[in-house]
Amino acid sequence: MQKFISEQNLNTLLDTLIAAGTRVVAPRMNAGTPLYEPLTSAAEMITDQLPRRSAKEAFFPVCEDIMTYEKEGQKVTVTDIDPSRFPETVLVGVRPCDAVAIPVLDAVFSWDYKDEFFLERRKKTTIVGLACTTADDACFCTAVGLSPDETKGSDLFLTPLEDGGYDCRTYSEKGETLVNRYPQLFSEPTGSKAVPLAEPQIEKFDLKKVKAWLDENFENPDWDSIATRCVGCGACAFVCPACHCFDIVDEGTEKAGKRRKNWDACGFSKFTNHASGHNPRDQQPKRYRNRIMHKFKYYDDKFGQTLCSGCGRCIRVCPVGIDIAQIVEEINKKDI
């Protein structure tokens, strides 16, 4: 289904949803930093900045409770969190590089173990994508075979038009349901031209070739020259739309507490530290190698997909300027 929605009507739609008790998550400013967060009013939404963290947290939060416990005398009560109480959500203004990563994550969260927290949120969320009209030199979605108007992952997709408002297309039943619920806010396509799309500058990678090199080069001196500089923080993984490792910790007192699921990162030295004290990834380049291997080889081996959507966030935030696009570009140029 193809429709038109004006900026004003989009705001009305979001305000109506909020008033009806739907959780509306969109890019907004939090103490000076753009983040995907629940809106209290459509006016809070910003569309001109890529949020610092990706949209994955709408399904896989930075930290979530997965169980609580209480102890009274000898009696211990354990209470599960009930995912059926998660709210219906509309996630709006999602950049294509964020939206495409969500079905990529479906693969891992519904593989051998069905992660009910992720999957329940996924079921209850309608994703409204937004085409990108600006890119900086960290953007490289086109290099990994995507584009600034990639619709994969979106239920509804908005493309800004030169005369204002958005071209609005549905890509799933969820998208159609949303449009059909508020038909008065949508009108027939105007024929207005779309605002020119962003043009990331990095040449397209041959991901098969990159993988073929990775298949053969677990041991290679290049890893040292790439990642000796890595300081071992989790910034790259935490801003990434596709990184999905987590750690589980219990917090509380003897009497009461919670079991929590937190983001984790393969850059941390503790990530592979064994209880014995042995650490198979004992140096930083081995940890950084895992980041590249997981994105461009292991995930592909297992799920036939690449675990990178070219959003460029890790490039922008890396404290020591590690540039994943440059690394993959160089692998891509190698003779194999």
Next chain:
Amino acid sequence: MTKPIDTSIYTAVTDAIRTEAQRILSEGQVSAIVGYAAARRKGSAQPIVISQPDDAAKLIFTPACVNNLAVYLTKAKKEIPKSGKIGIVVKGCDLKALSGLMGESQLKREDIYLIGVPCAGVLASTVQPATELTTDSIAPKCTECDAHLPTGCDFVPAQTPVAADLEKKYAAEITRLEALTPAERWAYWKEQFSKCIKCYACRQVCPFCFCEQCLCDRNKPQMVDTTPRPAGNTAWHIVRAMHLAGRCAGCAECERVCPMDIPLNLLNRKMAKELKELYDHEAGFEVLDKGPLNMFTEKDDQSFIK
């Protein structure tokens, strides 16, 4: 009004660093040099470790050379060889950290070949590295810098940096925060810390966070909640500020690298202010045998004993 900062000497500084690096590597005076090199993005720079004289041509100094490379010489960075003499490119602010590390017996002066950089300032953020260095884009630490020209190095290029007279950004912000009521100040930090995702970038870039076992990674016993939630976030940032009091040399790397834009160096500057008032201590180029909080003198403030 935004004005450009004069960085015209940086080209000559780059040439001088290259010549010196080439010389000390080919003469075998050092086994490796930690410096800055250009990366793919326009205007970008990243740390590099070189050991071949030919690679000296890769070294640069530009407004994007923001990193405090001292972190690579600490025992936390096991990847960098610690045997033999190592060269390092240092701005004045970075040199203060190295002096602090020497004072804490982490490094020996004779093991390091210091290539000092005459520096007029660097960028506050390298998210967009091609940004021109101006009175707006300059790192806040540079507005209060008293170390544009490092001293006591083995080599410093001959150029003299033109230090602009700038509004002291941290001093102004600390004054603003001090004027708030405790409740307002608490609200401010609560909001800031709520953004923390425990990526530990602040810890990992800090030259003084060289503990082999960080208290905040311990889980038996668990001293600090590890989850990125209000209690654990607040505890973490306070623990860090306290552990750095009297040690932090003000490189502000913690603040620069925070992906959530938390103004972490304000905590460090506030502690530095207290240290100045209480012990007349300021981080400098001088290597101190003992830091202000590692010794007792009868002149120390006793007013806390009630």
